Amino acid sequence: MPSRDQVSYFGAGPAPLPTPVLEEASKVLLNYNDSGIGITEISHRSPDANAILAHTQSSLRKLLDIPESEGPDGYQILFLQGGGSGEFSAVVYHMVSLWVGALAKKQQQGIDEAAKRMRLDYLVTGSWSLKASQEAARLVGAEHVNVITDARRCRDGKFGVIPSEDTYTRTKTNDDVALTYYCDNETVDGVEFPSTPSGQNLVADMSSNFLSRSVDVRQHAAIFGGAQKNVGTTGITIAIVSNRILPPHADMADSKLLRKLGLSVGPIVLDWPTIAKNNSLYNTLPIFDVWIAGQVMQRLLEQAPGDKSPRIATQAAESNKKAELIYSVLDKHSEVYQVVPDKSVRSRMNICFRVKGGDADAEKTFLKGAEGKGLMGLKGHRSVGGIRASNYNAVSVAAVEKLVAHLEEFAKA
Numbered sequence: 001m002p003s004r005d006q007v008s009y010f011g012a013g014p015a016p017l018p019t020p021v022l023e024e025a026s027k028v029l030l031n032y033n034d035s036g037i038g039i040t041e042i043s044h045r046s047p048d049a050n051a052i053l054a055h056t057q058s059s060l061r062k063l064l065d066i067p068e069s070e071g072p073d074g075y076q077i078l079f080l081q082g083g084g085s086g087e088f089s090a091v092v093y094h095m096v097s098l099w100v101g102a103l104a105k106k107q108q109q110g111i112d113e114a115a116k117r118m119r120l121d122y123l124v125t126g127s128w129s130l131k132a133s134q135e136a137a138r139l140v141g142a143e144h145v146n147v148i149t150d151a152r153r154c155r156d157g158k159f160g161v162i163p164s165e166d167t168y169t170r171t172k173t174n175d176d177v178a179l180t181y182y183c184d185n186e187t188v189d190g191v192e193f194p195s196t197p198s199g200q201n202l203v204a205d206m207s208s209n210f211l212s213r214s215v216d217v218r219q220h221a222a223i224f225g226g227a228q229k230n231v232g233t234t235g236i237t238i239a240i241v242s243n244r245i246l247p248p249h250a251d252m253a254d255s256k257l258l259r260k261l262g263l264s265v266g267p268i269v270l271d272w273p274t275i276a277k278n279n280s281l282y283n284t285l286p287i288f289d290v291w292i293a294g295q296v297m298q299r300l301l302e303q304a305p306g307d308k309s310p311r312i313a314t315q316a317a318e319s320n321k322k323a324e325l326i327y328s329v330l331d332k333h334s335e336v337y338q339v340v341p342d343k344s345v346r347s348r349m350n351i352c353f354r355v356k357g358g359d360a361d362a363e364k365t366f367l368k369g370a371e372g373k374g375l376m377g378l379k380g381h382r383s384v385g386g387i388r389a390s391n392y393n394a395v396s397v398a399a400v401e402k403l404v405a406h407l408e409e410f411a412k413a
Helices: 019-028 047-064 083-108 109-116 128-142 255-260 272-277 289-304 313-332 361-370 397-412
Strands: 075-080 117-126 143-149 176-183 202-205 222-226 237-242 337-339 348-353 385-389
Touching: 019 289, 047 075, 047 237, 047 289, 075 083, 075 272, 083 109, 083 117, 083 128, 083 176, 083 222, 083 237, 083 255, 083 272, 128 143, 128 176, 128 202, 128 337, 222 272, 237 272, 255 272, 289 313, 313 337, 313 397, 348 361, 361 385, 361 397
Parallel strands: 117 143, 117 176, 176 202, 202 222
Antiparallel strands: 075 237, 222 237, 337 348, 348 385
């Protein structure tokens, strides 16, 4: 049986965690803060739990330079359950309610007719943004969902590029746009936005590249991400939400009006105003998962001492370095390896490639050889096949160097 230090894991999620965090976790599971009980046994409303929550929120603000929570220009940091897929629904429920609430305030009559113009603009650049757009259509009707770009149309029905913004078929009137949605990094397809796209009421799914580079939070109405890639364990989803789209700074439609218009009323556990009002403690929060995330964030802060903002810059440099090491050897041996996405949008987090044009036997041989060297989790997503090396924060430079050595050895065999 191999030991932990003999295995380099490149799985797409759940992803590896820093070993020191797991070692400390094994202790607090038995006895947290010398209380005699484990961290999973303490009340989520206890002083200890509130301290964990505050520490994690504070660490995240420092890492991403998130504005403080007060005032219309502030942002709330929420911890929810349901994963990124739960937020596919939550963003629709919230942003539609916000749009209808603003409409109702502006006009007292003809709301039914005006609401028919509402649109949710989606940038479909991979499997996850496609799923999000499909969920929006399921909840509010396909007539309200405007796919302003579908990258498959530019690549023979397959993902792998991000079309230029001048080709987008945006909703013509900004006042009709309830949200503009994009997935910053597509885990399945290996596509990452090189910069933030523009759009009215911009919402981003950053599940798989969260805390791997700087992001201008202020450009967004909301950002969310499942924790299980770069931040922590499966169980919590983090949302960063602008006060401008939360009461009392924003008017939300009541449930009677939404039903009258034939629109969905969301579950309360996905309701951002409710979660924000209760500091993420409306229902039982898995505080152990928040603690894990806080410990991971603390380690990132310790890598970048001082007050220079954003503090995530040190980790971003390492992420870039690791990705460059892998892509360099893939490009060097282009007769053996073919990177799937276009070079302009290659993901730093999920590096997708084929071996010998997708030859099944060659790819099996490649994976078998990798596993023999302790390089695990390299098989591509079942929907697309191939090879995928997920280069998350806890994957060390040494692990990447081991993968690069295998790539070189296989190419020369």
